[in-house]
Amino acid sequence: MEELIGEGKSAKLAMRQIYSMNRPFCFSCGDQIKGGKPGISMFCQSKVECRRWYRRYRTLKEKFRNKGIENPKKQAIATVAAEIFIKERMNESRTTN
Numbered sequence: 001m002e003e004l005i006g007e008g009k010s011a012k013l014a015m016r017q018i019y020s021m022n023r024p025f026c027f028s029c030g031d032q033i034k035g036g037k038p039g040i041s042m043f044c045q046s047k048v049e050c051r052r053w054y055r056r057y058r059t060l061k062e063k064f065r066n067k068g069i070e071n072p073k074k075q076a077i078a079t080v081a082a083e084i085f086i087k088e089r090m091n092e093s094r095t096t097n
């Protein structure tokens, strides 16, 4: 009986660990998105920069959808992720120079 309770507890703990592992992270700043859903939430909305990227993502998604591009959501996030990467690289070279 006690063993069963112990197993139940560890299962719950394991599930919680999996849940926290699957927590979404912001594409812009890399922070964990509080109350966000994995695969759905992509920007944390708590920073001006992140909200700006989110707007950019939505604009792109609409643009791709209007153009009839397949998977507009996927294409939009890929484009925004690339733009964030480029911007970060530019910032890096600016600070090192």
Ligand SMILES: [Zn+2]
Residues within 6 Å of the ligand: 026, 027, 028, 029, 030, 031, 043, 044, 045, 046, 047, 050
């Ligand atoms: Zn963020």
